[in-house]
């Protein structure tokens with residue numbers, strides 16, 4: 001099972017590239033796609049889900065170009081888009097039956113699968129309620145449920161934890177781990193902790209370009225010895241923000257405790273602390289964003 005993204009670029013408007021020259025090879029496992037708003041995550045997800053087409057480059061699934069043979073991939077794809085919509089008057093079973101029909105799944109076999117997935121997502125108590133009466137988190141779980149209907153080998157989740165409360169979040173993470181194995185799972189988010197707990201690979205996108213693809217322990221290793229804690233007076237915050245990459249600020253009685261990502265000790269009296277994935281992400285973003293070209297992809 002292999003998803004190959006080769007020199008993929010996407011241009012929505014003249015002189016502006018939402019994606020530039022993305023190259024990625026994804027094997028079974030969970031890859032977290034991390035990046036700030038506007039980095040190009042959803043654009044990439046939509047291309048992989050065959051909803052949109054790249055301006056340049058190719059994507060292949062098990063060696064087949066998905067533009068030429070989209071159905072090969074669609075049969076085995078589960079996709080939760082960022083703007084997932086539901087029919088509010090349908091109950092979960094009716095809605096999932098409707099999605100199953102759109103996916104061309106065998107109607108006679110689908111009911112047990114729907115009930116199994118609703119149980120898995122802790123929605124089994126809501127079978128008769130219209131989805132319109134659901135909380136944001138419950139709706140999001142319906143979105144996750146529809147992505148799982150066809151037991152997909154390629155699962156694409158665009159911001160899946162939006163609207164989930166902390167308990168639902170934890171449940172979703174363990175569901176992801178249960179689902180991993182013989183599947184390629186792509187999880188797009190700008191919340192680092194979402195992927196810290198699940199992903200075995202992390203790809204970082206910024207301004208349409210891939211900054212890195214690595215495993216979390218390598219990312220942590222790269223930032224080892226570069227994260228510091230220091231307490232400063234409240235009024236120095238603005239200056240500190242301008243000078244340093246700050247990954248956390250905590251108000252204390254004696255001032256503000258900052259967590260600073262810096263190759264050198266930023267201030268006298270600072271103490272080294274062990275890095276988190278969030279620190280590693282900020283370090284890569286700040287050190288590499290400055291080197292991004294902002295130009296058109298080089299192969300054009």
Ligand SMILES: Nc1ncnc2c1ncn2[C@@H]1O[C@H](COP(=O)(O)OP(=O)(O)OP(=O)(O)O)[C@@H](O)[C@H]1O
Nearest residue numbers: 012013018035036037038039040041042043044190
């Ligand atoms: N349909 C569109 N038409 C024009 N520009 C678009 C379109 N969709 C996205 N863009 C632009 O492409 C760039 C990448 O957007 P995209 O939505 O892929 O980023 P993202 O990383 O998913 O961000 P977010 O986390 O905010 O959803 C942005 O500059 C965005 O404004």
